[in-house]
Amino acid sequence: MKTNSRRRTASNFVRHARRIVPIACCLLALMLGVNTIDAAERSPAMETTAQRDARMQWWRDARFGMFVHWGLYSGLAGTWNGKAVATKGGMEWIQQRVGADTGTYAQRATPLFKPAPGFAREWAALARAAGCRYLVFTTKHHDGFALHDSKVSDYDAGSVLGRDLVREITDAARAEGLRVGFYHSVIDWHHDQYAYNRSTKLPHPLRGKPYPNGERDHAKYVDYLHAEVAELASYRPDVLWWDYSAVDFQGDEAWRATDLMRAVRVRLPRVIMNNRLYRIPEAGWSGMGTTAVVAKLDTKYGDFLTPEQHIPATGMPGLDWETCMTLNTTWGYSEHDHAWKSDETLIRNLIDIASKGGNYLLNIGPKGDGSVPPETLKSFQAIGAWMKTNGEAIYGTTASPFAKLDWGRATRKGRVIYLHVFDWPKDTRLVVPLNNRITRADLLGSRSNTRLTVMPGGGGVSIQLPTISPDPIASVIKLQLDGEPRVAAGPARTAAVEK
Ligand code: FHN
Numbered sequence: 001m002k003t004n005s006r007r008r009t010a011s012n013f014v015r016h017a018r019r020i021v022p023i024a025c026c027l028l029a030l031m032l033g034v035n036t037i038d039a040a041e042r043s044p045a046m047e048t049t050a051q052r053d054a055r056m057q058w059w060r061d062a063r064f065g066m067f068v069h070w071g072l073y074s075g076l077a078g079t080w081n082g083k084a085v086a087t088k089g090g091m092e093w094i095q096q097r098v099g100a101d102t103g104t105y106a107q108r109a110t111p112l113f114k115p116a117p118g119f120a121r122e123w124a125a126l127a128r129a130a131g132c133r134y135l136v137f138t139t140k141h142h143d144g145f146a147l148h149d150s151k152v153s154d155y156d157a158g159s160v161l162g163r164d165l166v167r168e169i170t171d172a173a174r175a176e177g178l179r180v181g182f183y184h185s186v187i188d189w190h191h192d193q194y195a196y197n198r199s200t201k202l203p204h205p206l207r208g209k210p211y212p213n214g215e216r217d218h219a220k221y222v223d224y225l226h227a228e229v230a231e232l233a234s235y236r237p238d239v240l241w242w243d244y245s246a247v248d249f250q251g252d253e254a255w256r257a258t259d260l261m262r263a264v265r266v267r268l269p270r271v272i273m274n275n276r277l278y279r280i281p282e283a284g285w286s287g288m289g290t291t292a293v294v295a296k297l298d299t300k301y302g303d304f305l306t307p308e309q310h311i312p313a314t315g316m317p318g319l320d321w322e323t324c325m326t327l328n329t330t331w332g333y334s335e336h337d338h339a340w341k342s343d344e345t346l347i348r349n350l351i352d353i354a355s356k357g358g359n360y361l362l363n364i365g366p367k368g369d370g371s372v373p374p375e376t377l378k379s380f381q382a383i384g385a386w387m388k389t390n391g392e393a394i395y396g397t398t399a400s401p402f403a404k405l406d407w408g409r410a411t412r413k414g415r416v417i418y419l420h421v422f423d424w425p426k427d428t429r430l431v432v433p434l435n436n437r438i439t440r441a442d443l444l445g446s447r448s449n450t451r452l453t454v455m456p457g458g459g460g461v462s463i464q465l466p467t468i469s470p471d472p473i474a475s476v477i478k479l480q481l482d483g484e485p486r487v488a489a490g491p492a493r494t495a496a497v498e499k
Contacts, residue, residue: 064359065127068169070332102190127178138183144194238272283298305322326363343379364380422473434485434487
């Protein structure tokens, strides 16, 4: 008969063993798992520019992706003790906003997180219909709850729901021909060794308070983080979207970032990763802002920069970058946030970002059962309708050759320029500051394109347009040039429509 203390000892041993043994196995597998990939892929520092360009090409061509924030917080929907926590702001942070410890939070949230069968197929179909080429979803957000069936954690969908939600979402996305990205939070509000007081800037529901379970060994949390990421690497994602670091806690000190990124690249030589394990100028950060302060991003810090909720005024020339944005003001679902952006804003953001050479990662926050809010469906369907007619002016394009166009934006594909006209000229003549000869001009249409007449004049070329714009949000004119674009000096003189 086991005495209580021996039973406690035995159960503690089993509990710790359950966590430590798999971590040790994962790390051993990781160390031995070096496969026969060539040296350039194994060490990013040895990757040539041509190899990096080849690895980044699908991502650069994609231009548009769906972001999904979904986890235990989604079932709470911004409500705590029967009241709205707020009507604006990230409700994926609800645990931190209400200051709940992980036990209380899990107890309230878990019963409300009930993924319906087929939820992931709805997301993937919507992403495809909207014209997204990739889907990035939260495998674990700050609350620490993992959506896969983890062997190194019991705070995961496998243990709690008996499901591998990462597998369900990844398979559904791939079935729609989408590339798949894993958002993974390095911040963790659940793990009992995550030393939250090491940073005065990274959020934690208990930050500033003593550790409830005595001193913490953050290195144990980092081992767990690495082991969990090793598990996720086995799903072979195309993108790893780390989130996030602070100026006072980042990189190797916080996450053993160099080892973590190298371990992922060894397992996934083609993977694309963002720069959020770091928060230093060399990694493209200016403090807590997300404006680029680096001319070239060394792959040891990541492959792309991540301006959040804003579009850099002049893009980030020479850098890969992706603006992530919400549809309203929260990443995770909130039943109280009705500040939905208009279809015009969303589509013009997509165009503006592409015209500056960036990617647009537009977020959805599904409900606790995985269903998509009706406002989100409407927005993504509107974008999809626009992309169905005009997608060629977004996919595979590069930044506009023009510094500024009063009436809209431009994107480029070699000798082709796409003019995205927001303000239809009242005299139906559009002047474009180009010194080229235009070999052909077409107005893109939902059923067929319309050939346009182009003449020199007005400080560039002058295009005769129909009276009515085919699309009040943005109509696209495809110009085929006689060679590389030659931009005329001085502003083009187009009589834009009165506001
Ligand atoms: O704190 C998170 C936030 O909840 C959300 O996930 C965004 C998405 O980029 N990232 C962090 C804030 O920068």
